[in-house]
Amino acid sequence: MLLIILPVYARQPLPNDPDTGLAIDSNWEQVRAVCTICHSAKLVTQNRMSRQAWLDTIRWMQKEHGLIALNDLEAPILDYLARNYNVRGHSKIRSRRRNLELN
Numbered sequence: 001m002l003l004i005i006l007p008v009y010a011r012q013p014l015p016n017d018p019d020t021g022l023a024i025d026s027n028w029e030q031v032r033a034v035c036t037i038c039h040s041a042k043l044v045t046q047n048r049m050s051r052q053a054w055l056d057t058i059r060w061m062q063k064e065h066g067l068i069a070l071n072d073l074e075a076p077i078l079d080y081l082a083r084n085y086n087v088r089g090h091s092k093i094r095s096r097r098r099n100l101e102l103n
Contacts, residue, residue, distance in 0.1 A: 021045045027080040030073050044085060051082035060099060
């Protein structure tokens with residue numbers, strides 16, 4: 001019997017910024033600069049969302065809380081969030097609840 005063993009390339013955990021807890025990865029400084037103006041980085045790190053859900057959350061913050069237009073920063077911030085705080089690979093998915101409908 002011939003066994004073929006392929007190396008497993010698991011993504012190694014990234015170091016976290018000691019001040020914010022954000023994963024130190026490309027574009028993390030932009031996330032820190034934009035997101036922590038209004039709230040703690042904990043609000044980012046405790047959530048797991050798809051890229052679309054992160055975009056929906058950004059749009060909600062822009063509409064309801066006055067978040068500025070991110071322009072050229074939007075894609076890098078979404079890339080970072082979708083890569084580091086996504087729903088894939090997490091046994092316990094923690095995400096924001098849907099927004100309440102107010103009449």
